[in-house]
Amino acid sequence: MQTLTPQRLRELDLKATDVREGIIRALLAAGSGHSAGSLDMADIFTALYGHVMRHRPEEPNWPQRDRLLLSCGHIAPVRYAAMANFGYFPVEELLTLRKFGTRLQGHPERVSLPSVETTSGPLGEGLAQGVGMAQAAKMDGADFRVYVVTSDAEHQCGLHWEAMMTAAKFKLDNLLCIIDRNFIQIDGSTEEIMPLEPLADKYRAFNWEVFECDGHDIAAFVATVERAHAVKGKPQVIIAKTIPGKGVSYMEGDYTWHGKPPNAEQAKTALAELAATRERILAHV
């Protein structure tokens, strides 16, 4: 990974704003979809595509690329918006989200859009597939890394814990799990519906190396990834604290935005706020 200069960091902060705009426009056009988680992972997806990962947008199936799996497929808008903003396809294609004939299915499908790496949506399955990819890399002596983005609530699925055990057994130090720790799920707070805490201790007990960081601080996230990459012989997890709906004030922290899109009026407000954010970043030389 290259050094993250102040100039580069500013570019990424602007890109994250572009990604959020893409999310809002896509969700508005679709008329359905998941707002809160998509928005709160914009900074991390920007960091991954813009700085952390080895990849070639012009050659999506490049065999040496790092693999990024989105386990919680319902926040597909953030992945699509990041891919569009980093050159995988035109930004205008985001407006086809969830529409008949689109490559941007409501939940990502590898057959229609191979660079999403796998089909996801049914929760708790991404890490298990990431374990398979990381193990394949070990067997082949390949040096690509596997990144798996998961929601916090999908830790309520049993398969995720099977994957945690397996990753530790095979000492998959080429595997990094990133948790969107926003404390919400469809029905409310994760800690009321099925408590996950102490989440970090649970990972440690499963022989993982655990890191925590602010999921909206790109510099902090990149620094944490660098520390995770230095770990040998163990899989790593970053528990990224995020604010659901981040970047759109009326959505922030409100779980009811988990599974719905903005209407035209709400989208207008959101885009105005994001434009103001962009101005602030540009003014902050």
Added chain:
Amino acid sequence: MSDTQTLDRAAQAMALVDYRDTANLKQLPTRNGFGEGLLEAAQANRNVIGICADLSESTRFEALKNALPEQYLEIGVAEQMLVAMAGGLAAVGKIPWIASYAMFNPGRSWEQVRTIMALNQTNVKIAGAHAGVSVGPDGATHQAIEDIAIMRVIPHMFVVVPCDSVQTKKATLALSQTFGPTYLRFAREKSAIVTSEATPFEIGKAQIFREGADVAIVACGILVYNALIAADKLSRERGIECRVVNNHTVKPMDEAAIIDAAKTCGAVVTVEEHQVQGGMGSRVAEILSAQHPTPIEFIGVNDRFGQSGDPVELIEYYGMGSAAIEAAALRAHGRKRT
């Protein structure tokens, strides 16, 4: 050799052994063929690997485990993990065979099978061991008799149920070289070997094991032997000649072979060690009702669960013995349009 005449021309063309010669008929579990085929496939291609969920002996993974440990992974009792991890390995070019009892994989892992293997179109191969009531003493919890139904409704899936251990080996090798999500089903107990090394095998191509124009018996799995015995007896005792079709590929089914059998014979009996509801016979009925309506009798378990017992005893109790097949053939014959 049997004291009657030699096998008919269809059986000779298929290089079958003389299945009537019970004294000399070899018996081996179909799962042995899987173990042999997997080892051979893995020796030929280092990307062919096995992933085991704590049943290496039962599923016959042991040969691979001992000969090529670097192509073998053990992940414990975690059947959903089996499918999902295999999906990841396949996405990077591996050809993973995953094996457990059919009851747990695909029984427990169905949603992962649908999403990660089929919708995602990955080259993952499931070996479903211990299928059918012939598992015996373990009882109903371990007797998968719904697995064909839940697998054949999934788009892109290959579903193959070979008739004996020799054919199971050939199927394992052929499926290892065919891209696509796959379900290979086999059984636990020793069963008659009716095919030989020279018997052809092609995925999706049903085989005529016995010629006849009175009733068509369409069978899969270890009950193909019972179908042949029933047909032989009907010929000797009643002069009714049955065509016996080894319908080993349940999906994609050889529709032309099914329609030809129905047109030639005018009556059909389907035979499988599975629930009648939703199984191989149901697919035969779907094909024929749409393209060539024909009287059909269904041999299989009829909407019940299995139980503990001796395998042969259970096959008889649930109405899948050769006498039950004979009776079904007579019923089908009686329903023919004149």
